[in-house]
Amino acid sequence: MPQIGRSDIEQALRYFDEVHRISPKFEGWEKNPEYIYAIEHNRVLYPLHQIFLYIATRVPGVFRNDEDMARKLNSMGFTVTHLEKSATLDRPANxxxxxxxxxxxxxxxxxxxxxxxxxxxxxxxxxxxxxxxxxxxxxxxxxxxxxxxxxxxxxxxxxxxxxxxxxxxxxxxxxxxxxxxxxxxxxxxxxxxxxxxxxxxxxxxxxxxxxxxxxxxxxxxxxxxxxxxxxxxxxxxxxxxxxxxxxxxxxxxxxxxxxxxxxxxxxxxxxxxxxxxxxxxxxxxxxxxxxxxxxxxxxxxxxxxxxxGGKVITDVNELFDELEERDGPLDKLAENLCIDSNYLERAASLLSIHGQLALLGPKGCMKSEIARGLALVLAGEIARVKKHPLHPGGDNALMEFERFNKEGQVEIPDGPLKAVAKSAAAEPGKTYFLIIEGIEHCGLVGLGEGYFMLRNRGESFKLERSGDVISLPPNLKVIVTGGLDTDPELFSIFPVMRLLPSYPPVKGLLEKWLEENAPEFVHLAPMLEEVNDLLQPEDQLGPAAFMRADLNEPNIELTWDHMILPVLAAKIDDEPEKLSPLSYKKLKAKVTG
Incomplete structure (x- = not known):
């Protein structure tokens, strides 16, 4: 279990005084129903939840939640006060x-x-x-x-x-x-x-x-x-x-x-x-x-x-006609991906308003393709798009990390979020994108200092390792992709768009793509639908494995029997009599009559 001392807590309190206390966001925070507990130190109150988030990004796992932190701080000699005015105490469960x-x-x-x-x-x-x-x-x-x-x-x-x-x-x-x-x-x-x-x-x-x-x-x-x-x-x-x-x-x-x-x-x-x-x-x-x-x-x-200097529209019908006639890059991207342009327009709107977006869904639901397509279209140049995959158990440091150089000295390289933020700040008239793939491997704690940066866009932040002061500029957009098991706490900083096989824009996508690109294999669409009917929505299979330029019968059969059937075996009873009718040849014969 990670250890933490009184000096660590006091450092977090000093950080709050230096960075957050003067922020308008924390003006009158004592009356904010979000904060149930306060730490009283030197006759000054500090929001325990904010201190918990600061500690959690630096020493993951030391506290389970606010209540656990309150108990442990009391045992360390700190005074934790219950804010009686908190409106969350009596709020219903859902x-x-x-x-x-x-x-x-x-x-x-x-x-x-x-x-x-x-x-x-x-x-x-x-x-x-x-x-x-x-x-x-x-x-x-x-x-x-x-x-x-x-x-x-x-x-x-x-x-x-x-x-x-x-x-x-x-x-x-x-x-x-x-x-x-x-x-x-x-x-x-x-x-x-x-x-x-x-x-x-x-x-x-x-x-x-x-x-x-x-x-x-x-x-x-x-x-x-x-x-x-x-x-x-x-x-x-x-x-x-x-x-x-x-x-x-x-x-x-x-x-x-x-x-x-x-x-x-x-x-x-x-x-x-x-x-x-x-x-x-x-x-x-x-x-x-x-x-x-x-x-x-x-x-x-x-x-x-x-x-x-623009066109003057005095009649609402003119306005609708004007907007409906527009055919921009997003429409072309939608055509290439065979998905509804309305979905991409909503995603672009969320990025414009929030600066960040999460695309979540099961494997094979085109999350990466949509993220990269949006980034390339909206950035306008591939050099301003950076992709960063996250890995289970990895450091996954987004802002900074430490490593030893050849001389055995510690150096502090920039993480992907810091690097792209610096590039975007240097060219405020151009849009930059960072695509973070596999956000389910990271979670709230794994974002580290990036959590505070993303949650408080525009505010300057002093990084702990290097001491650099940095903020995320508005021309930096961040898209994260991940599975449905992504930490729900991330929803507080990322607007979420889900991609599920049983709902548009993924529903019907494979059939449409096959009709346009490989009509001889259009039977794959009803086959995949039949398999997904046996699975819960979060376990269903996306169509991306079959949306390839090199489709042929042998490759399709291999993919089906060694990628689709193993998933079914893991999710339903692994019994030969149940899986046998779902093999490629037998299910194809069934759907083609």
Whole structure:
């Protein structure tokens, strides 16, 4: 077991004072529900969780979690304080239970006639917000809980939890996601809607309805495929599942929606994935929504002003036609990879906003191909793309590492993340990429100082080994690839896009590729689907092994019997009578009739 002394803890506390205490991020951290414990040292409080992360990157394994660290620090003579105000203490165990608890809390307050704002509801909403952060919905989004006041100042029918993109200009995002909770109906509705807050005045209401309706219809046409994949409803929500307040505006402003039953909510991961996809949609089509919103409200649009020298678009139909006609490098990459360009556009948007992205999925799901393709297209030059594989049990140092030179002296070479960061900082007008493959071998602790760099982009960081001060510039993009067993803690710094054989864009990929490149072997697609039907989603096999230019019958049979069948033998009962029908020759005969 790794050992740590009092001096190590004091060094971590000094580091927090020097680097983080003056950061706006930690202003008022004592009231942040994320921090449950504080270390009291020399009459000053320090967030235990932040100190835990600092120690974990330098002495992995010394503490299991915050609670374990609190116990051990007490035994070392440090004072650990429990922050009573932490909202996480009473938060329900997961997202579905959080919404059920919120519904029950609202009902109790409604029955008592109390005005909403109870501390219990605040704790539950704080828990929901933290759950979203942990699930990949990051700090670029802001949440707001509102209640629909009713007749005679009594409660109406629902509470609204809005999730919208933060904007530097202080303006409201043109599209947003809304969770509408209807306790009496036991329904929860997740929807994407166009902003209508400044078009509610009676004198412009009718015209605003028409303009917003026009914009929404066009967006619905463009997101039909995605909606079908996730069972989102493109129609207007039913009358009973719309708040009474501004019901007519909200009805026409809703692009897509999904209705859940509170007694039978899906698991947390599915709910988060639905939200992430809807947030992607809200961001991807935000420019279109902005134009329709501008037309509805009569405001001037900076993005279409003549002062910027671009094309002036005054009609929302012109805007849609303009955007639909664009055929850029991502479209060409999508064509080469035989995948939907919408997937690549979302990935590019995430990289633009966050600067980093995780592509996760089983083996053979084109993670590396997509990562490299995106990097080459967006960087524009192969020299500005660096690939770094991680290995089980290896050092995997991303920032710096130590080694002995020929003279027996210790030297400190740059790790891949530091090296690319320096190159990107030297050419701020050009985009650089680092692709880290095998992130499941690394985990949160394995990122070392890179964890803090990636989590706090733009902040300067003093490296422990060399003492160099460095930050990650905005023109450095990082893509990591890995399996589904990747440490979930990494989701706090990497937005995640999953690639699964049973879901687009991987679903149907092999058949499409074979039809275009090797039609004589198109039978491989239904064969692989039949095999994957026997496996859990996380164990299913991707198509990459069969997407090769040198396909021929002998190679295919060898690949099938010595790469596919062994996986099946490991995942299902390894019995000859079960595996024999799945051999290449027998399964081919079955699917070809």
């Amino acid at each position: 997202l579905p239970k959080s919404f059920v608890a919120l519904s029950e809390g609202i009902t109790a307050l409604k029955d008592s006639g109390a005005f909403p704002g109870d501390a219990t509801l605040t704790r539950i909403v704080s828990g929901i917000e933290r759950t979203l952060q942990e699930g990949g919905v990051f700090t670029i989004y802001q949440t707001e809980l509102g209640f629909s006041a009713g007749e005679g100042d009594r409660w109406k029918d629902c509470a609204l939890l809005t999730v919208s993109l933060k904007r530097d200009d202080g303006q409201t995002a043109p599209m947003r996601c809304v969770w509408a909770l209807f306790p009496e109906r036991e329904k929860l509705v997740l929807s994407v809607e166009m902003d209508f807050d400044d078009v509610t005045a009676p004198e412009i209401r009718d015209e605003a309805l028409a303009s917003i309706s026009q914009g929404v219809e066009r967006i619905r046409l463009l997101c039909q495929e995605m909606a079908a994949e996730r069972n989102f409803d493109l129609g207007e929500p039913s009358e009973g599942l719309l708040p009474l307040e501004d019901r007519d505006l909200r009805r026409v402003a809703t692009v897509v929606n999904k209705v859940y039953s509170l007694p039978s909510l899906p698991d947390e991961q599915e709910m988060i994935q639905d939200l992430i996809l809807m947030l992607d949609l809200a961001r991807d089509y935000g420019e279109m929504a902005e134009e329709a919103h501008v037309a509805a409200s009569g405001r001037s649009s900076k993005s279409t002003s003549e002062e910027e």
